[in-house]
Amino acid sequence: MNRKSISKQAPAGLPSPVGAWIDRYRHDGGLRQYVVYLAFALILATFSILLHDDGFLSSSNLLNIGRQAAPIAVMAVGMAFALAAGEIDLSVGSVVALSSLVAAELVGNYGFLAGALAALGASALVGMVNGLISVKVRIPSFLVTLGMLGIISGIARNWNDLQSLPIRNDRFSGIFGAGGLGPVSSLLIWIVIAGALGHIALHHLRWGRHVLSTGADRDAANAVGINTARVKISALIVSATAAGFAGILLAGRLSIGRHDLGEDYLLTVIAAVVIGGTNLFGGRASILGAVTGALIMAMLNNGLILMGLEVADQLIARGVIIILAVALSMREAKEA
Amino acid sequence: MSSAPALVASGISKSFRAVQALDDVSIELHRGRVTALLGDNGAGKSTMVKCISGLYQPDGGRIFIEGTEHRISSSRHARELGIETVHQTLSVIDPLDVAENLFLNREHTRGGWLGARIGLLDKRRMRKECADTLARLDIRIPSLRRSVGSLSGGQRQAVAIGRAVSWGQQIVLLDEPAAALGVEQTQRVLDLIINLRDQGVAVLLITHNMDRVLAVCDQAVVLYQGRKCAEVNVADVTKDDLVSYITGARTTD
Numbered sequence: 001m002n003r004k005s006i007s008k009q010a011p012a013g014l015p016s017p018v019g020a021w022i023d024r025y026r027h028d029g030g031l032r033q034y035v036v037y038l039a040f041a042l043i044l045a046t047f048s049i050l051l052h053d054d055g056f057l058s059s060s061n062l063l064n065i066g067r068q069a070a071p072i073a074v075m076a077v078g079m080a081f082a083l084a085a086g087e088i089d090l091s092v093g094s095v096v097a098l099s100s101l102v103a104a105e106l107v108g109n110y111g112f113l114a115g116a117l118a119a120l121g122a123s124a125l126v127g128m129v130n131g132l133i134s135v136k137v138r139i140p141s142f143l144v145t146l147g148m149l150g151i152i153s154g155i156a157r158n159w160n161d162l163q164s165l166p167i168r169n170d171r172f173s174g175i176f177g178a179g180g181l182g183p184v185s186s187l188l189i190w191i192v193i194a195g196a197l198g199h200i201a202l203h204h205l206r207w208g209r210h211v212l213s214t215g216a217d218r219d220a221a222n223a224v225g226i227n228t229a230r231v232k233i234s235a236l237i238v239s240a241t242a243a244g245f246a247g248i249l250l251a252g253r254l255s256i257g258r259h260d261l262g263e264d265y266l267l268t269v270i271a272a273v274v275i276g277g278t279n280l281f282g283g284r285a286s287i288l289g290a291v292t293g294a295l296i297m298a299m300l301n302n303g304l305i306l307m308g309l310e311v312a313d314q315l316i317a318r319g320v321i322i323i324l325a326v327a328l329s330m331r332e333a334k335e336a
Numbered sequence: 337m338s339s340a341p342a343l344v345a346s347g348i349s350k351s352f353r354a355v356q357a358l359d360d361v362s363i364e365l366h367r368g369r370v371t372a373l374l375g376d377n378g379a380g381k382s383t384m385v386k387c388i389s390g391l392y393q394p395d396g397g398r399i400f401i402e403g404t405e406h407r408i409s410s411s412r413h414a415r416e417l418g419i420e421t422v423h424q425t426l427s428v429i430d431p432l433d434v435a436e437n438l439f440l441n442r443e444h445t446r447g448g449w450l451g452a453r454i455g456l457l458d459k460r461r462m463r464k465e466c467a468d469t470l471a472r473l474d475i476r477i478p479s480l481r482r483s484v485g486s487l488s489g490g491q492r493q494a495v496a497i498g499r500a501v502s503w504g505q506q507i508v509l510l511d512e513p514a515a516a517l518g519v520e521q522t523q524r525v526l527d528l529i530i531n532l533r534d535q536g537v538a539v540l541l542i543t544h545n546m547d548r549v550l551a552v553c554d555q556a557v558v559l560y561q562g563r564k565c566a567e568v569n570v571a572d573v574t575k576d577d578l579v580s581y582i583t584g585a586r587t588t589d
Contacts, residue, residue, distance in 0.1 A: 204457050217430070221429065
């Protein structure tokens with residue numbers, strides 16, 4: 001009896017944290033799951049050398065990269081959940097604009113908080129409609145959100161006849177973009193908050209585990225009683241709400257609401273998420289990877305500009321990077 | 337064996353349009369015994385399992401659990417009644433780790449009321465209980481933090497079975513649990529079935545493999561074209577007997 005209980009303890013016992021980490025490292029993808037961090041270091045090093053004389057490493061430029069990255073990072077965190085759940089949200093760019101306009105419309109009369117909350121609420125509503133149509137009518141989310149992209153873009157364009165709406169509220173601008181805590185820009189703080197919230201939600205909340213389960217194997221998730229329809233809807237609400245928050249950050253930094261804010265973010269955000277190790281087809285996500293991916297995209301953007309590339313060439317470079325990232329993601333999906 | 341059977345399905349019938357998939361089939365599962373459900377493809381084995389696990393509603397017949405009659409309305413209802421089904425597939429989530437799979441959708445939370453509301457996972461407790469469950473079943477997994485996708489087929493199936501049992505379920509239906517497994521892994525799963533039996537679980541095993549039946553089963557029910565054609569004590573029969581029942585060459589009736 002005694003001998004038996006000892007032999008039974010050993011196999012399933014709890015290993016030390018370090019041993020467990022090494023074990024997971026070896027069996028769950030090895031070096032590949034850290035590719036994004038290596039890429040970040042590599043690109044940072046390359047630009048530091050190549051663009052040293054152009055002031056790439058100057059604190060003002062690094063801060064600039066961080067500011068550029070903030071809305072992308074926030075959207076990437078949200079998009080990671082949509083992808084993890086096996087969905088995709090192509091409407092995020094238009095939601096950025098909608099959110100900035102709602103905030104700009106309301107901040108003046110009702111204060112910064114009401115403006116921000118209304119902007120988030122409107123964004124969440126868009127996400128909920130996306131999710132409900134996609135799940136209940138069984139239309140793939142890329143089609144629903146593509147249609148929604150058109151609808152929301154149109155609404156944003158009509159909102160103020162393509163004119164920007166000014167935001168004259170120091171608290172709004174201060175909290176959401178222009179200001180900071182001491183020397184630290186508020187935008188950098190928002191990156192950290194979004195990343196931390198996303199990471200906790202994915203790894204330490206029941207919801208995050210259910211999102212991953214739903215995206216990995218919907219039938220299996222249903223079989224254990226997970227309401228996968230609700231999970232998918234909630235993931236699309238999160239991605240739209242994150243886009244709405246990115247809109248608030250842009251509105252705060254620029255002190256305007258405008259129909260074309262966020263217009264060209266979609267591909268950048270998807271690239272950031274996928275480079276960061278999130279599977280385009282569900283079931284695997286990394287929030288820290290997504291945030292790092294956002295920093296990479298902002299860094300690339302900044303570096304390409306400092307190198308003197310034309311807008312057209314930047315577009316080409318970004319497209320190439322996205323295709324490479326997706327190719328890598330698909331290769332991993334096959335191997336897994 | 338003296339007390340009421342864990343489950344009695346009596347006179348179960350089920351048809352799909354013109355096809356009579358099950359015709360008056362009865363089956364008894366006893367605590368601490370393994371019952372084989374045999375039959376050729378299309379004999380009605382899976383339909384029978386689905387009627388018991390709540391996925392199908394039988395057209396006729398009654399189901400008793402621990403002597404009480406129940407009309408099983410859904411797989412959730414079946415689970416509440418203590419019946420867990422392990423399908424060939426549909427059982428584990430690859431990207432989640434072993435403990436997370438074991439506790440999927442019945443996670444322990446911490447942080448009191450608020451923690452329960454937002455679903456803050458108590459990972460430490462789940463790993464601990466997972467380790468206990470696996471140890472009790474003598475399931476050997478290298479690390480509970482490994483994603484299930486990185487485990488071998490046998491280990492994954494063991495996790496799925498461990499998951500079924502860790503709900504405290506007393507009736508476990510296994511649909512070809514070793515279908516895609518190698519020799520050694522199959523042996524592990526068979527050991528696990530014996531282990532379940534020894535702990536008083538009533539097991540129903542669907543399989544095509546006669547050696548497995550002879551190795552672990554106490555009782556065998558054979559279906560032929562939707563009807564029960566034989567019910568035997570495995571100790572009393574040979575492999576050839578079982579095969580002749582399955583092919584319809586013989587019946588015990």
